[in-house]
Amino acid sequence: KNQVEQSPQSLIILEGKNCTLQCNYTVSPFSNLRWYKQDTGRGPVSLTIMTFSENTKSNGRYTATLDADTKQSSLHITASQLSDSASYICVVSMNRDDKIIFGKGTRLHILP
Amino acid sequence: KAGVTQTPRYLIKTRGQQVTLSCSPISGHRSVSWYQQTPGQGLQFLFEYFSETQRNKGNFPGRFSGRQFSNSRSEMNVSTLELGDSALYLCASSPWGQVRGESDTQYFGPGTRLTVL
Numbered sequence: 001k002n003q004v005e006q007s008p009q010s011l012i013i014l015e016g017k018n019c020t021l022q023c024n025y026t027v028s029p030f031s032n033l034r035w036y037k038q039d040t041g042r043g044p045v046s047l048t049i050m051t052f053s054e055n056t057k058s059n060g061r062y063t064a065t066l067d068a069d070t071k072q073s074s075l076h077i078t079a080s081q082l083s084d085s086a087s088y089i090c091v092v093s094m095n096r097d098d099k100i101i102f103g104k105g106t107r108l109h110i111l112p
Numbered sequence: 113k114a115g116v117t118q119t120p121r122y123l124i125k126t127r128g129q130q131v132t133l134s135c136s137p138i139s140g141h142r143s144v145s146w147y148q149q150t151p152g153q154g155l156q157f158l159f160e161y162f163s164e165t166q167r168n169k170g171n172f173p174g175r176f177s178g179r180q181f182s183n184s185r186s187e188m189n190v191s192t193l194e195l196g197d198s199a200l201y202l203c204a205s206s207p208w209g210q211v212r213g214e215s216d217t218q219y220f221g222p223g224t225r226l227t228v229l
Contacts, residue, residue: 034217043116043202043220044155089155099168102147104154 002027004092006103014111017080021106023073023090031095035064035075038087038105047075047088077108085110114139116205116221124227130191133224135203137184143167143209144186145218146178149200158201161186162209190226198228 004025013019025033032051036044048057048064050073056065061078077084090103117136125131137144145168146158157170161180178188184205190197204218 036220041222043204043222045220046217049217091155100157102155102157 002092002094002099002101004090004101004103006088006090006106008106009104010107010109012109012111013080015080015082019077019080019108021075021077021088021090021108023075023103025071025073025090025092025101025103027071027092027094027101029095030068030071031093033064033066033073033093034091035062035073036089036091038089040086044089080110082110082112084108116203116219118201118203118221118224120224121222122225122227124229125193126229127193127195129193130189131193131226133188133190133201133203133226135186135188135205135221137186137203137205138219141205141207141219142184143206143216144180144184145204145206145209146186146188147202147204148172149202149223150198155202158188160209167209193228195228198226200225 007022034049035047037047038044047059047062050057050066052068063076066073087105087107089105092101119134143162145160147155149155160168164180175191180186200223202220202223204220206216206218208216
């Protein structure tokens with residue numbers, strides 16, 4: 001079954017600290033993996049997109065990694081800021097039938 | 113360049129009614145996808161339209177339908193509303209959509225919050 005599992009479900013850290021969010025998938029055949037940030041009351045915004053051959057991609061303080069062999073991805077946030085408080089959603093696209101599988105997201109809370 | 117817009121932003125309906133939601137994509141984008149987001153299920157794909165044709169469809173009942181116009185604007189219709197249809201409905205546009213083997217960034221609108229009483 002094609003699934004995307006994210007962990008933890010929620011996370012609370014202090015401002016300035018680093019954190020890493022995990023995404024494990026069983027989607028096959030794999031096309032690409034995206035990380036989205038969704039602020040409360042807004043639509044998701046794309047952070048990174050990685051294809052099979054890419055194993056790391058950065059966007060400012062956000063760095064995503066992809067291990068296509070173990071089917072795992074992580075999103076590392078450096079020097080967190082209050083504005084990083086949001087839900088982070090991992091999305092995997094299939095290289096067949098153009099299907100997209102969404103994770104349920106990690107809710108990140110940054111405390112001052 | 114204006115972003116994806118959705119109307120209305122909030123909507124309250126009662127069971128059995130029908131509702132039509134509207135989405136205007138970013139200018140030049142030909143693909144429009146619709147998603148349902150609930151706290152328990154997260155984001156779930158409804159369908160994608162490209163050049164006025166439904167290209168992909170998720171696992172939702174036939175009460176959920178959509179269409180796309182020649183200017184790429186899209187509408188989603190839900191008939192015979194049920195309490196479980198209460199959700200945030202998101203629309204996303206991209207230039208070419210989920211083209212097989214290629215990456216294409218989707219830009220999401222702010223969503224329509226539908227409450228069914």
